[in-house]
Amino acid sequence: MTAAVVAPTFVPVPAVPRTAPLGTVQNPLPLIIDSDPGLDDALAIGLAVARPELDLLAVTTVGGNADVRHCTTNALRLLDLYGASDVPVGEGSAGALFGEVVRATEIHGEAGIGSTVLPDASATARPEGAVDLIASILRSHPEPVAIAPIGPLTNIALLLRLHPHLGHRISHLCLMGGSVGEGNTTVSAEFNIYADPEAAAIVFESGIPITMMGLDVTHQAVLYPPASERLRGLGTRSGAVAAELADYALQREGQWYGTPRMSVHDAVAVAHLAIADLVDVAEYDVQVDTGSGPARGRTVCDGLPVRVDRKGRRMNAQVGIRIDRDRFEDVLVDAYSRLP
Numbered sequence: 001m002t003a004a005v006v007a008p009t010f011v012p013v014p015a016v017p018r019t020a021p022l023g024t025v026q027n028p029l030p031l032i033i034d035s036d037p038g039l040d041d042a043l044a045i046g047l048a049v050a051r052p053e054l055d056l057l058a059v060t061t062v063g064g065n066a067d068v069r070h071c072t073t074n075a076l077r078l079l080d081l082y083g084a085s086d087v088p089v090g091e092g093s094a095g096a097l098f099g100e101v102v103r104a105t106e107i108h109g110e111a112g113i114g115s116t117v118l119p120d121a122s123a124t125a126r127p128e129g130a131v132d133l134i135a136s137i138l139r140s141h142p143e144p145v146a147i148a149p150i151g152p153l154t155n156i157a158l159l160l161r162l163h164p165h166l167g168h169r170i171s172h173l174c175l176m177g178g179s180v181g182e183g184n185t186t187v188s189a190e191f192n193i194y195a196d197p198e199a200a201a202i203v204f205e206s207g208i209p210i211t212m213m214g215l216d217v218t219h220q221a222v223l224y225p226p227a228s229e230r231l232r233g234l235g236t237r238s239g240a241v242a243a244e245l246a247d248y249a250l251q252r253e254g255q256w257y258g259t260p261r262m263s264v265h266d267a268v269a270v271a272h273l274a275i276a277d278l279v280d281v282a283e284y285d286v287q288v289d290t291g292s293g294p295a296r297g298r299t300v301c302d303g304l305p306v307r308v309d310r311k312g313r314r315m316n317a318q319v320g321i322r323i324d325r326d327r328f329e330d331v332l333v334d335a336y337s338r339l340p
């Protein structure tokens, strides 16, 4: 582990030992993914299914990249594709706790997974819905369970409000969202936080151990066109679909940023739970701007201990600051080589 500086800040922030739990092949980490699939969500779910260090207990869905009904259909069909149709799916909130519904269909397409059409799934979503499905798993699982929220944080906030006594059954929240530096949906705010800032504020103030994989690190976790050829070259159905999703994202994100690229944001949060030293993290006090001005949805990240003390606050999250891009690509290709 080397000292690292988060580029957009002038305060040098050292990398610290991770606090997120780590699954092993001998002792896989019990994990729930809360997601809005979503092109990068789709790759993150595939990674979770493929890695033997992770025990995927459920996928819950939330309105975000696309309408929640599309996200649920996508989750069910993707799990089928990945040979994991036994993983239960629960549908969650259609939109934010307050305010308008925000979507990212200009990147992910109207149905959330670009122009890819997957066969119907054999399973259907669980009748109890996302929040009760998560609650019942937290209650009944012998160990505390990690959650990787990779969409807006609405379901997680509702869970914490409806079942506050279950917070201690969550071992860690390894979430994708936010940014120390600039945002993507607005210059201030990253999409998952912007889509429900009030929910994000509840989560960051919950006291549950959090790792935040924000844009500072997920924009380092990029694929370029040769990566989609590697995925296609695996010769599997899952690899072919992953390549198709990547091609769509390369093109859409390319229009946005100028060159073909796919930031596989959500897979960074999942990978951190399976691989000890892929992502460097630093300690921050993260507060969410819930105001109505131009910084709405911004994660205000303070990495300077003396300033955090002076505010009477404490470091409440580890934040991803660096990832080895080449290794991350290899991790994804390797994962898809293990899927049907």
Ligand code: BDR
Pocket: 038, 039, 040, 041, 065, 104, 107, 150, 151, 176, 184, 190, 191, 192, 265, 266
């Ligand atoms: C996040 O927003 C969504 O569009 C992606 O799936 C990811 O979770 C990136 O800002």
Ligand code: CA
Pocket: 035, 036, 037, 038, 040, 041, 064, 065, 150, 151, 266
């Ligand atoms: Ca997502």
